Amino acid sequence: MEQFNAMHQDKLLVDQLTQGWETANQLKGHLPDDVNSEALIQKILSTYDKALAMLTGSWRAMTEEDLTPNSPEFGTGRMSMGLPSPLNHPHSPIASTPSSEVSNGEKRQKNVSRKRKISAKWNQEVQVCSVRQDGVSLDDGYSWRKYGQKDILGATHPRNYYRCTHRNSRGCLATKQVQRKDEDPSTLEIIYKGKHTCSYQTANSTSTITFSEPEKPTKSRKTTPPNQEVTTQQQTLQNLAQGLTVETDHSSINKMNTNIDQAIQGEGEVIFHPFSFPFTTMDELENQQDVHFFSDAELMDGCSPTTTTTSDSCYFSSSSPFDMISSKYDLTNLITTPTSAINSPFEELDHFLVDDDLADCDPNIPLDSFAYLA
DNA sequence: CTTATTTGACCAAG
């Protein structure tokens, strides 16, 4: 319990520091374009970075001691990467048996249960993440098919429901829910449920996630040629990938954001680009020190720090990268950004936030390339 | 033609 409190406190600290960082970063945009101001702001940001790095580092150390070594299986749990990002709050992932897919073309029988029963079986395989979407692309390597959209009470944006395209052909029961966050519309909350059993990933696939705003009549789908919107980002990221010395000024960042905004708001469509995670094994991944995994147990019990593990979640290792996402940092900061996870078992344990800009990076860039330099 | 998305309806849980 003491440990819990301590960790909770750490989490609050992280939140506060993150806010500070963000505020400072915003301030940066308002300051005159003068070298001194810039230097000062950078120093402030740097201070936040260090504090965050120290905090999250300690948190990690703490939780990792308590890892449950034998977590059952991969593909479960939550992953977190990319720091400073406010933690999120989740849901209670409970899912149950996806009861038989209604295969008879007929009208469903009255008693066919459709929904909540599906929960039980899946509660071990829920991942939740929040994705900063500005300037980002993402693709988790799987192909998804949208099967529903719901307006959620109290939420401005509808929730979109996707299932694996291979549900029928291979019985893959993985699903995900994607919802734009109210507080920050550029952030998507993605909840993964179920594990992919469709064994291979659609390499280089580009998944399209479509958000139709409720108020907007959606008669014509597909209005935008996908890849045009993000060309700038891709180039920028390619640069990043190639040289690791990125010249990123705010205009390019802003441009990236604008492009995405246009994609989101104008066309109601966001294209997630392929992104492959560079690691092939958990060890490899963990060695990067920037990624955290959470066990299902942790996910499920909602607040037990002692179940944190780094060994059981593995959408990554199964060749299929989880989407990486964006950061609150701009690319300029990326390289010296702490990317350690700040996932906290508190809150409700179901979210993680990833770095936006990072998401757009070439998958082959090891995360530690961006490691924070103390 | 096949495949994907939209969207109202259905259903279970609370």
Next chain:
DNA sequence: CTTGGTCAAATAAG
């Protein structure tokens, strides 16, 4: 009753 998750017919796109 309300809410959220799912289904499936209609529709659009390729």
